[in-house]
Amino acid sequence: MLTDRQLLILQVIIDDFIRYGQPVGSRTLSKKEKITFSSATIRNEMADLEELGYIEKTHISSGRVPSEKGYRYYVDHLLSPQRLTQEDMRKIKSIFAERIYELEKLVQKSAQILSDLTSYTSIVLGPAVKDNKMKRIQIIPLNKETAVAIIVTDTGHVENRVITIPASVNASDLEKMVNILNERLIGVPLIELKDKIYKEVADVLRTHIYNYDSMLKTISETLDVPQEEKMFFAGKTNMLSQPEFSDIQKVRSLMTIIEQEKDFYRLLRKNSKKGIQVTIGRENQLSGMENCSLITATYSVGEEQLGTIAILGPTRMEYSRVITILNRVASDLSTALTDWYQNS
Amino acid sequence: MLTDRQLLILQVIIDDFIRYGQPVGSRTLSKKEKITFSSATIRNEMADLEELGYIEKTHISSGRVPSEKGYRYYVDHLLSPQRLTQEDMRKIKSIFAERIYELEKLVQKSAQILSDLTSYTSIVLGPAVKDNKMKRIQIIPLNKETAVAIIVTDTGHVENRVITIPASVNASDLEKMVNILNERLIGVPLIELKDKIYKEVADVLRTHIYNYDSMLKTISETLDVPQEEKMFFAGKTNMLSQPEFSDIQKVRSLMTIIEQEKDFYRLLRKNSKKGIQVTIGRENQLSGMENCSLITATYSVGEEQLGTIAILGPTRMEYSRVITILNRVASDLSTALTDWYQNS
DNA sequence: TGTTAGCACTCAGGTTGTTCGAGTGCTAAA
DNA sequence: TTTAGCACTCGAACAACCTGAGTGCTAACA
The missing domain is CATH 3.30.390.60 (Heat-inducible transcription repressor hrca homolog; domain 3)
Structure with a gap:
């Protein structure tokens, strides 16, 4: 098991890396407020963390970078809860500002706002016809x-x-x-x-x-009615602004996947369990998504699950923020829809 | 006015550049079959062509590259007509293989095939509702x-x-x-x-x-019916494979335009005159399209013009081939639709 | 007078060597 | 157990250099 200090270091490394996108070295870490011990100690701990597979080096004398296992642990145990800003709340509310008459429009708007808020790509699986x-x-x-x-x-x-x-x-x-x-x-x-x-x-x-x-x-x-839910994308090009996608090859393979839709749909369906689901990098089992994470949440009417909202971003993603936002939107969406169904 | 020899050189330069994407030097040109005079002569002629604005250098001692003016002249006067291959014809025919019941489906399929055939992005402006x-x-x-x-x-x-x-x-x-x-x-x-x-x-x-x-x-x-024709894209990611878009910045600005749709729609409407229209680079007056050319053709039922099919590619585009294909598809589409309208 | 051979020159791009800084692991002392 | 110190590693940035593809110009040639 990891010691408390190791956990602290892992958390700070990932937080920092998510924020700045650069490998994190022991000196940088030692300057952090939360960290009271010296860089040498940190180096020792980092060596252990690396041996256990939670962090990696990009080259022999580089700072450390979270591994998929590291992200996984971080997401499962180390997330520091976030509060939404006024501005975020305002935007989320704007989804429901106008009276809705058509489900699809509402769902599309949600996707739009989600990609706006996060600067990642958002995907919404619409209510199944x-x-x-x-x-x-x-x-x-x-x-x-x-x-x-x-x-x-x-x-x-x-x-x-x-x-x-x-x-x-x-x-x-x-x-x-x-x-x-x-x-x-x-x-x-x-x-x-x-x-x-x-x-x-x-x-x-x-x-x-x-x-x-x-x-x-x-x-x-x-009576041949389509079986599959419609998929709405928003902010497809947002990924282009992420520094990890400065390599055109990566962009191409990712875009191809998004464009194809079919494999992606299947992936989303797999994740459509209730609550927040996070799949990191190769956990997605889709080539081209090695550098991406997918976070999904479901929305429902009463007990009945209607669809999925999701955010696709780089593995170096603001997990905490995205999860908070998704949770919020999913629950607001569910409330609005439950209301709507009851009145009709 | 340009002499015959200058025209020949201009044509060969552009043909070569379209094919290989590399600046063309006098030595390369002198080896071409059609060219019977020496590289020194070619250099003199190229200097003139450059002075007149038809070709450019990428740096002081580089080979020459067509300018927008050069492409414009090439498209207007120098295109060598192309014949479609058996394979091309087969694919075009496949658009109409199944009996069509819905216009939109047909139009979508056309876009798909067009992008397949050309490896560029294709856009179809559907019949106006x-x-x-x-x-x-x-x-x-x-x-x-x-x-x-x-x-x-x-x-x-x-x-x-x-x-x-x-x-x-x-x-x-x-x-x-x-x-x-x-x-x-x-x-x-x-x-x-x-x-x-x-x-x-x-x-x-x-x-x-x-x-x-x-x-x-x-x-x-x-009765509030949408005024605008629907726009169908196919092969949006094809542009990513073009070597001129190895720069992520260019990709981003282009993709943003495509994603926005609105400006692009307006551009397409401007080009919806009958027949083949070619706009090259900055002629498109849309920032982000400096390196792109747009070729459009219209399809119609009888005399009435119904919509536009278009190919978006890099300025270094196979104009001749694309024009031939667009002409063909537009006319086949018109015939099929005229038939269809008469029988219903 | 138009064409060509020859030559000096230019520049992008690849290779190599060097330096700098950020980082590491290890060791010995506190 | 923690820390300071030190030798070491590597990437990134930079300069120096070379090569090859290309040019412009000039003088000779048909």
Whole structure:
């Protein structure tokens, strides 16, 4: 186990490194207020800390730099709690300044403000459409072959897609079907729609509609709702200002990951456990993210978890500040949404 | 005026520089097949070309590099026409491989393929929603205060927004109004909707609907259609692979512009004259784009111009190839869309 | 008169050597 | 156990030097 003094030194090293981005030497440390012993003592302790894997040297006679293990320990045990400034609070409140009517807009704005506050990149995983409840289905013919299918949910979200209509289906049948669907399916979560149709509505349809079979295809096309939550980015270019990304190679590999979205989405889903999650450097298991840390928090309505907000920054990230901010935004977001859902 | 020999030299210099990205010296030039005279002669000619402002030196004893004026002349007079390879043609055709049902998807795919083909960044300005014609309006109440307003256009595009409903408006009035709007406004371009309402539909509404005045707000909220075309990017990170962007500063300022979208949109609109438009370096009048050129082409249905496709690359760009590709894609896109509009 | 060979000159970029400062580890004394 | 002192290491910054690619100019040539 680490001694108290070692912990102190580890903490001060990481704090300093996060602040200035330069390897920290024993002399610098000895000048810190909290540190009452000499640089030689510090050197001895640092040698031990290095042997244990918490800090590293960039070259043989350099100051020390936190290792991933060091950051991990720091995040788990050494974080000094932060208070938000007035200014920070003001910005966070500004997310909710206007009355919200659309979830997506709110979520997008949150991402924007988060990246503003932190100067890192922020990512928000939006509420999953698949959990919204059906409010209304509408099919509007465009011409002989095609129509627009529209599904409105209880949250005001609108899903729409262009579908093909089999030649054998006529307009009145279509209308009848839409009516039946609207009668039977209100309040059903979108993800369950397809299931429900086959189990409960099929019989009714068969008796009322002549062309039931050829209509099946149309129905299932219509109800093909995207499974995945939308991902909103803000401040993608913020990372370019971080000194660790002065190397164009690193920038490229990171940007490629962000641009691809798919792998990144999966990574975010993995982290979507409740509360604050921190993954550091290679813990992310995505090449190109070796120098990055990801901090995620979840927001919810009542007990139901709705989505994830996250900050992507360099491993040398202001963990404490970011965690405080994320916590705050996530909880404010949850409160606002719970309110909103109750009133609608 | 430039002599034929000077033109030849200018052309070969630019061709070579575009290919290899290195300043071109007289010795290198003298070895080219097309060039039959000695390096000393070339040096004399280059001195003249430099004096006239077509080429520049990077330092006192370096080879020559095209100036913006040089590129401008090259693009206007010296482009050697290119033929597309089989592979290029195949990729372009793949845009139209699947039957298209939604304009936006097609346009997005075009952007993707364009950036693939060129390794530059591509931007597509989508068809303006405001020119689409009204097919159906729908207002679906969510709760006492709010409703979703949906406008479907003849192209299958769906616009939707959440609106507030004044307490004084009741459901049946709302329904009545929607019916009247649907009767009177089918086929009207979205941009004209608001106008039309006040001029032609207002009277009908006033006589049929009790709560006309308080409903005005609802109507105008509903019909507030975005004026601007959507902008689709593809290959944003491609620029990172260009050697001229090995400097992180340049990358940052360029990315910031791309990220902002607003200025960029305006720039693209300025270039939306018919045919191929090339703006080189500072001609773009956007700081951060000094090292970039923008090539745009427009696509249309029949005579009506619908949107713009563009390639953003370094000034040292393969103008000839890009122009050929853009021309091709724009014309194929126009043909496909004209077809599509006729059949619907 | 236009073209070319030759030559002196310039400069970027790579290599090498040097110095400086920040840092280390080790040892011996407190 | 802590600390002062010292020898040592290394990176970064800098100057000196060399090389190669390139230029401009001049004088001779066709």
